[in-house]
Each structure stands twice: as C-alpha cells, then as structure tokens.
Amino acid sequence: MMNFTFEELNLMCIYNSGGTxxxxxxxxxxxxxxxxxxxxxxxxxxxxxxxxxxGMSDEDFAALELVPDFAE
Numbered sequence: 001m002m003n004f005t006f007e008e009l010n011l012m013c014i015y016n017s018g019g020t021x022x023x024x025x026x027x028x029x030x031x032x033x034x035x036x037x038x039x040x041x042x043x044x045x046x047x048x049x050x051x052x053x054x055g056m057s058d059e060d061f062a063a064l065e066l067v068p069d070f071a072e
Contacts, residue, residue, distance in 0.1 A: 004064075008049040021061035025053050050060045 005013070015027040032046045053061070 002050065004052060007045055008052070009064075009066065011045055011049055012064075013051075021053055021056070021058050024061075024071050025050060026051070 011028075012024060015031060016024045018024065018026065028046050030052050032043060032050075035043050035046075
C-alpha cells in the first residue's frame with residue numbers, strides 16, 4: 001500500500017468526488033492545469049500524490065479512508 005502524507009490525503013479528500021482512483025487522478029490532473037507558476041508547493045504535492053495513485057491498484061485505493069482531517 002502506498003504511503004501517503006497527511007497533506008496528500010487531505011488533497012485527495014478535496015478532489016475525490018467520483019469515488020474511483022481513475023476519477024481522482026483525472027480531477028487532480030485537471031486541477032493542476034489551473035495552477036499558477038508560483039504555486040510550486042501545491043504543484044509538487046499534486047505531482048507526488050498522482051505518482052502514488054498511478055502506482056497503486058484500484059483495490060488498494062478502495063481500502064483508503066479518504067475522510068478529511070484538517071485538525072493537524
């Protein structure tokens with residue numbers, strides 16, 4: 001199973017409207033197309049999350065608990 005950071009998991013929660021791994025990948029790719037040049041931290045976070053999502057199976061994705069936790 002992929003080791004997502006706290007920030008990656010929260011980002012994935014925000015964009016996980018479809019519920020499937022492929023829909024989340026599509027949503028993150030679309031969002032990254034709107035990022036400004038100076039939004040490097042968010043771009044890096046999105047790139048990292050996408051790489052991990054693309055490297056995992058749909059079964060592993062289904063086992064993730066994508067519930068936002070903004071309390072940190």
